[in-house]
Amino acid sequence: MTVKTIGILLFDGVEELDAVGPWEVLSYWTLAHPEDGYEVRMLAETLDPVRAAKGLRLLPDTTVAEAPPLEVLLYPGGQGTRPRLNDPAELEWVRGQRATVPLLTSVCTGSLVYAAAGVLAGRPATTHWGSLDLLAELDPSIRVRPDDRYVDDGDLITSSGVSAGIDMALHLVDRLAGRERALETRRGIQYDPEPPV
Structure with missing residues (x-):
């Protein structure tokens, strides 16, 4: 069986939960169901530790250059x-990924990089609420969706700020492996938000 790779990009200053939230969802699913044929890898320019936005250090699994096709x-x-x-x-590099990777996804301000690279032109998209104006400035043709947790536009999914990446990742499991897998994963990580405020 050929294993399909989901790559989560790491870089200095990455928001911790933007990367680790989806990692938790996707790795729970792929480890529980290897028969579905997916794996998750953290990618970075080098294998050195990456210092995230609030100081957490993360270790990549592979370099961008040596990663398998995504x-x-x-x-x-x-x-x-x-x-x-x-x-x-x-x-x-982002434009190259657009040409070869079937599905591009982003969390929070990751969509700004997609916008700057031109891959969101004419598409609906979202980002963190504090960067919605910048998203529109980077490419005025983007149809900004300020109220959506995530926007699925077929071969491109963007999500809003930080915790929305977990919702987007569960949606991704649903897309790639079905509703049953997504519900099982949600229960497995006990994701059932009840905000206190």
């Missing part, structure tokens, strides 16, 4: 996305 790319957000908006090499 079925899904998940681009998290965080303050670390800001320098990437003006990094020609990074934006070219």
